[in-house]
Amino acid sequence: MKEIKRFHEAASQLADTAARIRRTGRKIIGYPCSYAPEELIHAAGCHPMRLFSSGHGIVQAENHLQSYCCSVVRGILEDSLAGRLDFLDGTMFPHTCDSMQRLSDIWRMNGAYEFFADLALPAKLNTPNSAVYMESVLARCKADLETALKISITDADLAASIALFNRIRTHLSTIHDFYSRHPGQIRGSDMNALVKGAMIMDRDEAAALLADVAASLRHMPVPDTPVTRVVLSGSVCDIPDLFDAVEAAGGAVVGDDLCTGQRWFDGQVAEDQPPLTALANRYRERVICPSKHAGLTTRADHLISLVNKTRAHGVLFVMLKFCDPHAFDYPYLKECLDAKGIRSMALEMDEGYRNQGQFSTRIETFIHML
Ligand code: SF4
Ligand code: SF4
Numbered sequence: 001m002k003e004i005k006r007f008h009e010a011a012s013q014l015a016d017t018a019a020r021i022r023r024t025g026r027k028i029i030g031y032p033c034s035y036a037p038e039e040l041i042h043a044a045g046c047h048p049m050r051l052f053s054s055g056h057g058i059v060q061a062e063n064h065l066q067s068y069c070c071s072v073v074r075g076i077l078e079d080s081l082a083g084r085l086d087f088l089d090g091t092m093f094p095h096t097c098d099s100m101q102r103l104s105d106i107w108r109m110n111g112a113y114e115f116f117a118d119l120a121l122p123a124k125l126n127t128p129n130s131a132v133y134m135e136s137v138l139a140r141c142k143a144d145l146e147t148a149l150k151i152s153i154t155d156a157d158l159a160a161s162i163a164l165f166n167r168i169r170t171h172l173s174t175i176h177d178f179y180s181r182h183p184g185q186i187r188g189s190d191m192n193a194l195v196k197g198a199m200i201m202d203r204d205e206a207a208a209l210l211a212d213v214a215a216s217l218r219h220m221p222v223p224d225t226p227v228t229r230v231v232l233s234g235s236v237c238d239i240p241d242l243f244d245a246v247e248a249a250g251g252a253v254v255g256d257d258l259c260t261g262q263r264w265f266d267g268q269v270a271e272d273q274p275p276l277t278a279l280a281n282r283y284r285e286r287v288i289c290p291s292k293h294a295g296l297t298t299r300a301d302h303l304i305s306l307v308n309k310t311r312a313h314g315v316l317f318v319m320l321k322f323c324d325p326h327a328f329d330y331p332y333l334k335e336c337l338d339a340k341g342i343r344s345m346a347l348e349m350d351e352g353y354r355n356q357g358q359f360s361t362r363i364e365t366f367i368h369m370l
Contacts, residue, residue: 001190001213001216003209003210003212003213003216004186004190004193004194004213006197006201006205006209007190007193007194007196007197007198007201007206007209008190008193008197009197010197010200010201011052011193011196011197011200014054014084014200015084015087017200017201018049018087019087020202021047021049021202022087024202026045026046026047027045027046027047027089027090027114027115027149028046028047028049028087028088028089028090029041029046029047029048029049029088029089029090029091029092029115030049030050030051030085030088030090030091030092031048031049031050031051031091031092031093031094032050032051032072032073032076032091032093032100032103033093033094033096033100033259034050034259034260034263034264034289035094035096035119035121035283035292036048036050036092036093036094036119037092037119037138037141037279037283038165039158039161039162039165039269039275039279040138040141040142040145040153040158040161040279041092041145042161042164042165042203043153043157043158043160043161044142044145044146044149044151044153044157045149045151046089046090046145046149047202047203048203049088049199049200050196050199050200051076051079051085051091052072052075052076052196052236052238053071053072053074053075053076053078053079053238054075054079054084055075056075056078056079056082056084057078058074058075058078059078059082060077060078060081060082061074061075061077061078061081064077064081064106064110065077065102065103065106068322069099069102069103069322070099070235070320070321070322070323071320071321071322071350072099072235072236072320072323073099073100073102073103076103077103077106077107080107080110080111081110088113089113089114089115090113090114090115090116090117090148091107091111091113091115091116091117092116092117092119092141093107093116093117093118093119094119094121095118095119095120095121095123096121096289096291096292097290097291097323097324097325098324099322099323099324100291104118114148115145115148115149117141117144117145119137119138119141120137121134121137121283121292122134122137123291123292123293124292124293124294125283125284125285125288125292125293125294126284126293126294126295130284131280131281131284134280134283134284135276135277135280138276138279138280138283139276142158142276155274155275158275158276158279159271159275162269162271162275162278162279163271164203164204164207165203165269166268166269166271167207167211168198168203168206168207168210168265169265169266169267169268170268171207171210171211171213171214172194172195172198172210172265173265173266174214174217175191175194175210175213175214175217176191176262176265178214178217179191179254180254180255180310182222182223183223183227183229183252183254184223184225184227184252185217185220185221185222185223186217187243187244187247188240188242188243188244188246188247188252188253189240189241189243189244191243191253192237192238192240192243192260192261193240194210194213195260195261195264195265196238196260198210198265199260199264227250227251227252228249228250228251228252228313228314228367228370229251229252229254229310229311229312229313230246230251230252230253230254230312230313230314230315230316230367230370231253231254231255231256231257231303231306231307231310231312231314231315231316232253232255232256232257232258232261232315232316232317232318233256233257233258233303233315233316233317233318233333234257234258234317234318234319234320234323234326235258235259235289235318235320235323235325235326236258236259236260236320237256237258237260237261237318238260239318239349241359242318242349242359242363245359245360245363245364246316246363246367248360248364249360249363249364249366249367249368250367250368251363251367251370254310254311254312255306255307255309255310255312256306257287257299257302257303257306258318259289262287262306263286263287263288263289266286266287267282267285267286267287268282269281269282270282287302289325290325290326290328290329291325297336299329299333300332300333300336300337303315303333303336303337304336304337304340304342307337307340307342312342313343313370314342314343314344314345314366314369314370315337315342315343315344315345316344316345316347316363316366317330317333317334317344317345317346317347318347318349319346319347319348319349320348320349320350321348321349321350330346334346343369343370345362345366347359347362347363
């Protein structure tokens, strides 16, 4: 499908994507984590661009970060130091895991970009105070953008951006629903590209193309080959080969608990509330990652309900090396899955990982075991 190809290109030809956006006169603000309020950046007339590691070798970042930091954080810093992100006008760092917070400090001291913002988000999201705190952090972020860009962001601007991002989330949810109900109708690597591309490219273009993809899927034949249904769980998953390996083994990814997947596009920002309050509410209520807290068993409860909803046969934990928050959560998540008789396997890898024999063999064995 030619629309899907655009999403692959937007991510793989990053400099071209950025150049096209800059030609429209918009500044580009990068962010490394899905807790960044993209709607606010967009309402400020800028382009929000999610940062991923390009997967080039780590050379200069070694001087700033220990080698036991995850490949996401090291890769993004390397891209910045090597000049591969020179198209950025600024960056925004939400306070989430320790590695991300250290990256933020190093970035602030070494970055050569015009705008920098730290968002000290609450870690505990299920208290009444966190609602007030979250909204005040977003209000501060809005004020920082207004001062730096010498603009004013009105409620109408923010409401329009919220509506656009809600459209993107709606289309992605519709497409994902087809993908989950009819494995094989759309490849896992394509679904992954749609989500990643929508975090990078012009959002009006993304919304229009996603609407076309969703409409095309309605008319596509539904494959009837039986597959083993798998749910992925982890942080960032920028490894298209993983989806290919699952499919080659006779499986299909039917759902995920990833910040480059459903955690990003599930749930809407309410359009009938004051915009900043609505944004704060979504960040408190969305599916959480382990760098936030919303209850002792919230993540396990969500994962089990996702397995039940998608009729998955098992869960594949995609653990990035040195990602402590996910590594700390893994034993309790596995224990909760075991208690429900849900089989799982943990696969440790780097973001730049590409298909290798051992990786495919482990996935194949897991799929056959389910
Ligand atoms: S797992 Fe959480 S902290 Fe890490 S990048 Fe994703 S949203 Fe951010
Ligand atoms: S949550 Fe894990 S993968 Fe994401 S930035 Fe932190 S350490 Fe890296």
